[in-house]
Amino acid sequence: KSSILNRLMATEHIFSSASEPGASRGTPHALSGSVELTWLIKETCSVGLWKSVMQPYYKNATNEIVLLANLHGNAIEYFEQVEWLQQFTSCFLVFIMPNCEQEEWNQFTKIVCPEKLIYAMVDSKNGETDDLIIETQNLMKDEELQKICLMIKEALEYDSVKVNFENVTMGKTLKLAEGIDCVESQEVIDFVKKETCLGTKQMMQLQKRLINHNDSKEDGFELWNKNSQLQELIKRFGKVLHLELEIRKKAMAHLERDLYHISSEESSQARKEVMSLKDQLWRISRMTTKNSAHLQHIKGEIIKKLEKVD
Incomplete structure (x- = not known):
């Protein structure tokens, strides 16, 4: 289904x-x-x-x-x-x-x-x-x-x-979720708000594996030492991971909810542009005579815009 x-x-x-x-x-x-x-x-x-x-x-x-x-x-x-x-x-x-x-x-x-x-x-x-x-x-x-x-x-x-x-009745086994806001998860959220989602994503070079080992001798440890922002982010997230299980579940839900809203707000313009490009792609693909170069150009633009959305 x-x-x-x-x-x-x-x-x-x-x-x-x-x-x-x-x-x-x-x-x-x-x-x-x-x-x-x-x-x-x-x-x-x-x-x-x-x-x-x-x-x-x-x-x-x-x-x-x-x-x-x-x-x-x-x-x-x-x-x-x-x-x-x-x-x-x-x-x-x-x-x-x-x-x-x-x-x-x-x-x-x-x-x-x-x-x-x-x-x-x-x-x-x-x-x-x-x-x-x-x-x-x-x-x-x-x-x-x-x-x-x-x-x-x-x-x-x-x-x-x-x-x-x-x-509205909730039934015997259904209940409203309790508050999920936590101090530790809020610290991570505040960091992302300040640096923006895209900025945070770009600073996480270890996760993105942007190192070209053939051209650079710089390893992950060196990257970590040079990246004070990443150290601060991981420090804050580490506090979340050290919480007791039940509190940690709430903190993770808090992160998921608020980071989703921050990301959605930041990328709203890019999303509109992606929707417009997809609409163009859909209309062109239904035409009897298709311009392959134009189709590829639109697909490339969608990929670029999605970098801000994902």
Whole structure:
């Protein structure tokens, strides 16, 4: 399911999936039952999804932004998460796997109103062809992706849910996350704010392995001694690593959250330029007569801009 949804996103690994790097080592233990969220906006959608579905929707709709929640794992094993999501969800997109039994489907429809369901079968056992069947081997084809786009388009026709957060119930095993801010992680964040994300990335020469051993006798130890900024950064991060496990988990989450926001803010202009270039690339690639040199130039510009984004 996540691999299918990723095909409609601007980046191929926006959701954790079986096709992401490192997936061969097994599924993360904490993944099943978790919910990943993403806004369906120009920066997150593929060009195809944005052009055919989301852009027309936003032109005709209110100023509300669509949020896609991706529940990992078999939904019938996580009824509490499904019930919690129902408080916010206008409808459910359901991907029925080949090994799904009728009894499992009956259990699911007992807790979710069938009128709120939009579903498709994945990799039909009998090999029949139908708009409701998604063949994963054909996900590179526009026709197959269009089926998923149409599911999302249909979902947008449902009325949005007005939420009163005072009435939201968390369930027995679900709870809001506690505060994650830590003094030690804040010191790292302050450093990156001052030096900028790009500046911090450039000073981490040991990690980037920028040494050309053939042309220079300078080794990693010499680089370390000369780089007082890198020493200060590692010193601050070392304090985070020395925290007790439970506090360290919070500190790492604090780093991930705040550094993401800093990076996003710093690279916003570069992201806009990348989206514009990708749009140009998409339009040119669909032309009957293509200018190969121009295509390569645009691809090169995208790579340059992505250095500021990554």
